[in-house]
Amino acid sequence: MVYASSKRLELPVALDAEKKLSYLRLARSENIGPIGFFHLIEKFKHPENALSRLKAQPIYKGRICSADEAQKEIDLHHANRYHLISYFEPEYPEYLRQLKDPPIFLSVCGRIELLKSSCFAVVGARNASQSAHTWIQQHIPFLKSSSQTITSGLARGVDTWAHEAALNADMPTIAVIAGGLGNIYPLENKTLYHRIAEQGAVISEDPLHLSPQAQLFPKRNRIISGLSWGILIIEAGIKSGALLSAKYALDQNRCIFVLPGHPLDSRSHGGNKLIKEGACLVETASDIKKEFPKSIPRMSFCAKEEEETDYLLSCSNTSSFLGIESQTSEHSDVLRLLLERISTVPTSIETLRKELKVSSICLQNMLVELELQGYIERYPGDAVVAVPQEGGSCVEAHCS
Template sequence: MSKTIPYDKEELAAWIRLVLTPGIGIRTAHKMLTAYGLPQNIFMTSYRELQRIVSPQIADAIYAPVPEAITEQIEKTQKWLEEPGNAILTLSDSNYPGLLLEIPDPPLMLYVKGRVELLSSPSIAIVGSRNATAQGRMDAKEFARSLSESGLTIISGLALGIDAAAHRGGLKGKGSTIAVVGTGADIVYPARNRELALQIAEEGCVISEFPLGTGPLASNFPRRNRVISGLSGGILVVEAAARSGSLITAKTAIDQGRDVFAIPGSIHSPLSRGCHELIRQGAKLVETSQDVLEELKHYNSVSESSDRKMEPENTSLQEDILLQMGFDPVDSDTLCERCEIDAASLNVELLSLELAGEVESLAGGFYRRLVKR
């Protein structure tokens, strides 16, 4: 059940006006709020007084008549708040998440769909590549499920790949999940995640700092990433290329004083290089969810059952194929030689193992074993 947050219409209108006034960025807004308190006070301050802490251009913008576009946005937001499950938190709200207040530039406003109380729950972010491998998606989902079952809320960015898998895993545990989006809270991006976004809004929480109707602009996502890490007690990177948004999020987390964890992978996989780079820089190498929980000792401990590995029931030939395959990509001809079987027999067993989620086929006739964590 979503928590209802009462709000004052005039106060909310002043917050929206402050956010949308041209030329006012987050740092300038924080400066004025520190000096004058609530936004209403800023708009009631004399022009001469304002010029003591902001430029004449910003003072002019504050004293200018309210643009029609801002008035329309205020009306749109008030109407949006009438819908069940929708809420807005401002910096002055007692429900504003405490961890987020610790970062240098917390959002002035958060648009929330769903369970507001999750924003103050013990949490961990899970991020990674949009173009994740089957193994990466499996790892993200299973780590998220286990950590959520232990009581941690899973935070991610609703992107394809690792993010989506992490959200799905988080929904399976009592910790649930929070999606931090780079659009307005009334827009789902990417559209392929629409059903997932609706489920998160119902069972978890979707949040955004961007005004309603904001589209997926490229400049929004770095800002979104600082919120993902800022809300979290730590961040787990599952798969990431050497230069990726996930690494930027991880480095932001380090700057914010958060713990950073990374899952290692094959030295042959481009999507392992980002994780390996983080580990070289001091991120904690993890292989199970228990590794994460041991570092986050102030959070709930995971139960034995939540981290128990599933043992595959394979035939002796399939077990031999998995053993000879190892954990690096290998082509079918090499497997035939290692297992001393013909290609037709190998293909039958590989198909069976692929359907069982034990291996995945790669480009160029290569196969790789999947690890069930």
């Protein structure tokens, strides 16, 4: 239910500079992910209220972003002619606003109006075959007549070829990168990065100073699929990042398309498996065009009516910072059991709920508590992972 904040906020809104600065401070504070962010806004209504309460809470183990730090980031955006768009503003893409864990801020270099265009994602293997390259060159330009913006991740292989095919056909393209704007990865795509910035847009949810890191790529992938009404998988192995993007697309209620591959080619095993499971088989661009949506797909992530009531009651409980009675022994026991079930391997939140036999609201409140303490991180696809602590422990949190 924490996810359904958008339905209680009148969006979009025009933010004054002071409020936008406060939102940025909260979003950039340690251990505050998108779900925790909306939980705090839901409870305290204004970012300044949430920030002041965080400072006073022993449960919060992170560092709060200062006003000077946030203002410096805003100034850097202006100096580099980047746009910094918040979830609450009219320029924010409606498709992303439908996600369970939407990025709170997007940094944009290039044509900001493309965020509102009809986007179609193309992803696949970094070591893709020459036949994949040929197919992309021949067929992606045929989507131009339908006014599509090609979205991908600037990686080697399929991502690079998809961006290039779009640019060469004078089509708009968006590159979603891991790390802050200006941190180009791979470096061999430096020229392509700047071409996209001039003719399309490069976007990121990460602070400008953050360099590309392994844990940022899954988060990046959810934005690629989240921006788009559909996603085309070209040569994806069983354990590939492209297949992970397909999983996010499925969670996001997006259309999944697959270019089939040879059964003896391991690069095609993941994509062929998706076809068996119901993904749309693609031979030509016309197979994609006939599936164009008439409206933005809506996600069914809001809570049931009884959970909505429980959540509102928990938010109105001023005796507890997070809407939970964290001093009860029962809560402490459940929190310990929860921690024991979370490891450095992503664990489904729904699996945790079933194992612990607790309500969705109770579980989400406890997960927010652990996230604020720095013991877990959210993982795209409605999962969580444990954050190793000093001494190697992942499970000893403040449970009493």
